[in-house]
Amino acid sequence: MHASEMRFVGGATGAWRVHSMRAIRGETLGGGDRIAQVPAGQPLPPGMWTLRGVPSEARYTRASERDALQAVQPPLGRPAASFAALIPIRKSPAWWALAHDERRAILEEQSHHIRFGLGFLPAIARKLYQSRDLGEDFDFLTWFEFAPEHASAFDELVAGLRETPEWAYVDREVDLRLVRVA
């Protein structure tokens, strides 16, 4: 197991209460009132489902984009950020069969994923975990944290992304909204 593997367990325990769970595309996840974030090396609580991912190198971000992001991106764990979202996504075989430059062109030059997301910083903190090489059913897990007053901005962010050409390649997506309770 990767030393930085993160596990998200849906069940009866954990610091985050599930406010809503909605299947955007494909099957939903099987229930759970709370989400526990469990780092590698800590025992998993019982749960109805577990999603695993690892922080990994950026697959598309250019140096200029990384610098622009780093200048404004907030850390996780801000006291005011009592709302969170966990959005696991799987992309289609057609996406993965594309060459790197074809995927990059769809993601950024056509869909402006990085540039559009940048407009929501520093309100929304974000961390991406890669799951595809682990054999998980989802390819990525994205975790977001924000204050309640930025909930509508977050809605705007995900709605905007879902209208892009990139999203034509998403074949499973679940949107969990969470509220910190511990």
Added chain:
Amino acid sequence: MHASEMRFVGGATGAWRVHSMRAIRGETLGGGDRIAQVPAGQPLPPGMWTLRGVPSEARYTRASERDALQAVQPPLGRPAASFAALIPIRKSPAWWALAHDERRAILEEQSHHIRFGLGFLPAIARKLYQSRDLGEDFDFLTWFEFAPEHASAFDELVAGLRETPEWAYVDREVDLRLVRVA
């Protein structure tokens, strides 16, 4: 576990006899006279070490390069290809901290990794397995197969790559040369 995970086990069994094992950079692997290739779902034989990897999407190859490769790349398992090499590699934290365009520029525009490798096709068959997100000690495992008369071409390929700017970021590399015995 990923359904396509491949495991390379160094020990007393397997279809490939170890002709030589040489640490190019960093620690070597601990012995083994034979290499067994064991797909996911098959039991692992006892061994002195096991390396795991998964076939994954190409991280740098552009569409034009993919098409050029696909036009000439041979399959694994050719009857005449009784020689093989297994080259596990780990790159440095400095490499992984680079943005995607920086890594691409070093790999291809400065080091000509893809273009140089293309010159050795179809003599040398190649398959890349990704290991980094699995938490393995190596980041990639590359498996090569070729006929005995192309052994010197293979030496030229790996020697050429090791002189490139990309290789300044390699912090562990082991070179195993193998002969098919089953």
